[in-house]
Amino acid sequence: MTNVYNFCAGPAMLPVEVMKQAQQEFLNWQGCGSSVMEISHRSKPFVQLAEQAEQDLRDLLAIPDDYHVLFMHGGGRGQFAAVPLNLATQGQAADYLTTGSWSSAALTEANKYVVANEVAKARQIDGLWAVPEQSAWQVNNNAAYFHYCPNETVDGIELPDLPDVSAPIVADMSSCILSKPIDVSRYGLIYAGAQKNIGPSGLSVVIVKKDLLKGPQASTPAIFDYALQGKEGSMYNTPPTYAWYLAGLVFQWLKKQGGVNAMEAHNRAKAELLYQCIDDSDFYRNQVAKPYRSRMNVPFQLANPSLDAQFLKQAEQQGLTSLQGHRSVGGMRASIYNAMPLAGVQALTEFMREFERSMG
């Protein structure tokens, strides 16, 4: 099979150019005779790579100097614990907006360390998922922080606006970081598991305002101590070096593409094409209210679910892979992160129209 478009939600496809460069220098990185994964994280060339990757990310998102940028272990879920441990004292309240499965899981984990208050949750109105208006949220005035997930990867629900709350905002951007410009100064903390829009799994990137770190809870594992990791340049212990290297290549690729402004236009064009295809037909449907539709993860159902298996099989034969929806939701899901070219979405929509015709 020559042209495969991989719509996996995560670990997701990476830019072809990045994979080619990694392949080319796999055995002999920068002429050192070893792979980048075989050298010390404290060696001068690796430290340079690490600093360059951080700088490129700072440039891409215009991250202010009073924020740490951390490259940590433990993926997205590791941060579900690290956030309450670092930003709140034991038993303190923290606000959680739950708009789908990831923010709900974050709330459950946080409850081990803080009193997590669910301010509101997404609900279905006339069969379409929507987020309650902010005026209906039960915000706690003593909350140490306000946590939400701007893009719910499983449910395909995206919040168009930043919540207007007084507590420092913590955002799980695992599936939308670097997909459009953001104003970092309006957040207290941003975190992202890398495997959707940054690089390989296992790495998580944390952007945190330094003055929020007043000392973690006493039981916090040292590797999850943001202040300590900030002081140690994310090298308190051996970081996931190969993942860090690949993330750095992705940041350079993003810069070459024109940065997050270019990504926003690219991602909007892909999402519009796919939603148009879904909306144009009664054969397919998406169950998220239009203002909350995700540009990154597009779940859709066939009106006749008994055709699901056939749809997936034929798609696979056309090189359109990993379109099965999350096991908790069913149906289909197309994840169309930064690395997915427009041609991939065009191929998908052509296939969807053809499949519908053939089922007549």
Ligand SMILES: *Cc1c(COP(=O)(O)O)cnc(C)c1O
């Ligand atoms: C994938 C994902 C996670 C979990 O990431 P892991 O690295 O598997 O722990 C958390 N939040 C969101 C929004 C995700 O998409």
